[in-house]
């Protein structure tokens with residue numbers, strides 16, 4: 001739809017950015033913190049660092065928050081490391097961990113930056129992993145107990161809560177993201193059992209939040225990417241519906257409507273992945289209602305019809321392993337989209353399409369909690385970092401957000417990835433996302449000095465003009 005006039009961004013729009021604990025904090029075993037599955041990850045791509053020091057935000061959070069304030073952030077989305085709060089996943093609470101996030105929250109409030117807290121961003125306590133992780137139903141109770149501690153300690157200052165970051169990516173790439181034993185064979189049914197437990201845990205925590213903190217708002221935070229059919233061939237359209245259901249709607253239908261998406265359920269039946277559902281689980285899902293939807297968007301996906309044999313697994317999807325599955329869909333590289341240095345496709349218009357689709361389906365306010373460009377930035381001889389490619393990426397996506405708002409989408413915030421440079425989940429320190437450069441290399445920590453990038457100053461203007469000044 002072409003609009004004669006665009007609606008402005010809402011007056012109190014949450015301009016900000018995001019990070020996650022294991023990628024930014026470092027201090028992985030300091031002040032009583034227990035190990036998480038991300039700390040204990042065994043396999044890294046060659047030449048890629050671990051998360052042990054990361055950007056050392058644990059020791060430099062004040063400097064980092066001051067930089068966010070300088071950009072004019074209205075909100076900051078970060079995650080709390082479960083293992084800093086409860087080192088073994090259950091049992092004893094670590095007061096030093098409570099204190100760290102309390103200080104961080106106070107620091108944000110000092111600058112009028114709204115804290116948006118993700119309770120769990122890939123970093124399951126390793127102690128729970130050793131007891132079966134999300135395969136063990138006890139982990140549901142552990143998550144609820146952990147949530148209670150967070151609500152008790154921070155509920156007086158944190159209004160916006162997010163349950164689980166990218167549950168759908170953990171299920172689709174379980175081994176890479178550490179929720180499954182990497183040596184486990186034929187893991188798919190197990191993953192969908194874990195998925196069910198996470199859905200129940202999420203529902204219980206949303207409910208608990210509403211009971212204990214009536215003024216707070218809580219929602220899920222999946223990675224949503226609208227799935228295009230490769231052509232108008234009806235079989236390609238069916239394949240796109242299949243993948244949309246399995247990748248996107250399964251998670252949001254369960255969170256919002258408390259039911260399994262029908263297409264996704266028939267896929268689980270067909271493949272023999274149906275999880276064990278205990279008495280009362282579906283009632284628990286139904287009872288819980290999110291107040292808003294947060295989602296992470298990087299790019300759309302494209303699929304074609306499955307050939308129905310082993311060839312489906314050789315699809316040319318982009319980075320996110322949209323390979324395919326016999327009888328369901330086959331990954332397809334969209335020829336209309338450019339890619340970044342790491343092979344990720346870029347689709348700002350698809351952002352608008354995804355926003356519209358999510359809003360039409362669920363009619364809940366939306367906040368974007370990730371969107372960004374991973375790139376190899378370099379320090380110029382004069383010490384500056386010029387990243388016009390990142391500015392261009394953000395500009396195009398912000399334009400599409402405004403179009404989506406004009407289309408009628410109730411969008412209340414944009415927290416792209418990432419506030420400062422951090423360690424990429426898949427590509428280590430060399431792949432940077434931040435508005436602020438952190439001067440370290442993969443294995444040379446240097447001084448971890450913070451240097452605002454060109455995009456830092458650009459974003460500051462965007463925020464100051466409430467999204468009007470994008471040049």
Ligand code: BG6
Nearest residue numbers: 020165166374423424425426427
């Ligand atoms: C999201 C995750 O999937 O993508 C982040 O929530 C992650 O943790 C981001 O860093 C970008 O992915 P990557 O692999 O480039 O770090």
